[in-house]
Each structure stands twice: as structure tokens, then as C-alpha cells.
Amino acid sequence: MNFNLDEAIEVLERTPQALESLLTGLSNGWLQNNEGDGTWHAIEVIEHLIEAEKTNWLPRLEIILQEGERKPFPPFDRFAHLQETSVRSFEQKLLEFKTLRAQNLAKLRTLVEPEKHLELTGLHPAFGVVKMRELLSTWVVHDLTHTAQIVRVIAKRYTADVGPWREYLGILNK
């Protein structure tokens, strides 16, 4: 196991700024590109990250601390953000993600003592018994999965434009 709470937080606290640097000011042609029917564009991925900050990571962490294996996590609706009907701008959404993340990391630092809590267990509705450190590792990798997704979705806009170079550009063939 590599898990280390301080190192996990290093990644978690960088994600909003990295996405902001990558995306702020891009034309809609980039921001609204997707990979076909039923796939998400960059803005929808940010909405999903916001939803996970609200209803997934901290709520589950608190259930582990308070209930242990007595009460399963409520299922996380991975498509809830698609019901989102507010008219906030993309910049407002990025700011919301950044603010929620900062609040959640502050809570995480208050609630979790690594030497006491990392091996605590909870009950996942599909997987059964899971550990606090597995939940926290997943939070990190979930950030990176969706960052890579955004980068891939943007790249695919130029799939035809690169001409014969497509062969060398693995990201276009995923």
C-alpha cells in the first residue's frame, strides 16, 4: 500500500486549479465537444465532480466514522448532474467545485486522524466491506480519471484534423 493522507491531499487540492488552468477561456467548440450520444462534455464532467463533492466523498467518510459497517452507504447517482437545470456559467461551476473541494478538504483534515482512522471500515452497497483508506484513494483516482476524460474529450475534436498522425496519437483511439 502506498496510501498516505498528506500525499492524497496534495492531489485533491490541485485538481480544481489544474482544471481551471486547462479550461478557463476555451471556446465552446472545445468545452462542448463530447464523444457521441450519451457521453459527457467537459462542463458535464465538472458538474459530476460537484455532485460527488456534495453527496459522495464526505457523506461516505462520515458514515464510516459514525456507523462503521452498521449502515451501508447510500448509492451515489452518477448521472444526477444531468438533471441539473441551473443557468450558471462555466466559470461559476468551476468556482463552485473549487469552493466545495476546499471545504471538504478542511473537513477531511479535521475528521480523519491517519494513525486512528485509515483502517476503519464501512459497507458499500455493491462491494461490501471497504476501508477508509480505500475510499480516500478512490477519491484521488476519481479526480484523475475525470481529468483524463476531459483531456481526451477535448482532444477528440481534432480526430480527423490530425490526418495521418492519428496513428501515433493513442488518445484518439480510446
Next chain:
Amino acid sequence: MNFNLDEAIEVLERTPQALESLLTGLSNGWLQNNEGDGTWHAIEVIEHLIEAEKTNWLPRLEIILQEGERKPFPPFDRFAHLQETSVRSFEQKLLEFKTLRAQNLAKLRTLVEPEKHLELTGLHPAFGVVKMRELLSTWVVHDLTHTAQIVRVIAKRYTADVGPWREYLGILNK
């Protein structure tokens, strides 16, 4: 074709800042993780991006403008950066990438007039005839390919740590 020079530059000018936001200050455990023998860690990817700024994009662009199809591009050595022996810090390397990119985009803006030059052709050593707009599209997607690679390589450090969640996290199975 989607290609538009201003939109391509939007992505190209954001890459150094996005990588800086993602990587600066991360522990070596993240920065020096790789995907096994013969694969690159994040720092090696940055070195490759530096090499491409020096010897790939602008030199090829200039050959198209000056020589057209008369003279093939010199081959780009995708492993040249692995011979790199200097002892610059990671922050210095990121700064070098940022500086070279800014210089190259300034040159690009001076040299290429979209209404005149995008359909110009050159001779790729493996692909044969290629267009200026294909070279420029490839520059964009090459940035995104290597950004996604860095994100994936970092994520893989926690492949075992996420426990049963691995199944939901596609990035770990690539």
C-alpha cells in the same frame, strides 16, 4: 474539418500552466511513478515536451513554409530526452517548457497566416504529404495525449490502494 488557428492556440497556450497547476509541489512518489520498465514518469514526459518544442513543431512548420514538399522533415527522436543528463530541478524544467512554448507561439503567430498557409504541404518521412493544418492539429493533440498520460501515470500509483473500486476506475486498467 474543425481546425481553427486561434482555437488551436487556446489549447497550446494553456498546457504549460495546466501542467504546472497539476504537478508543482507534488511529492516525488507521484512525480517519479511510472507504468513499469520502459515507461515514463511525469518528469520524463515534460522533458519530451521540451524536446518537441525545440526540434519538432517549429522546425517542421518552417520547412513547410520554406521548402514545401522538396525536403522531408528530419525525423523527430521521441526518446532523445532520455539522454538528458542535466541536473535541473523539476520546477526549472517546467519553466523551460513554459518559456519555449511562449516563444514558439509568438513565432507561430508571426509566421503563419491562416488564410494563406493552412493548406500548404510538406513531406513527412513516414506519412508522405501532410498539410500545415494537420501538423498544427497534431501539436494540439500531442499536448493533450501527454497531459492525459501524466494524469494516468500518477493515478496508477494507487491501483492497489483503491481496493474494489478499481472496477469503476477505467484509468487504472489502461
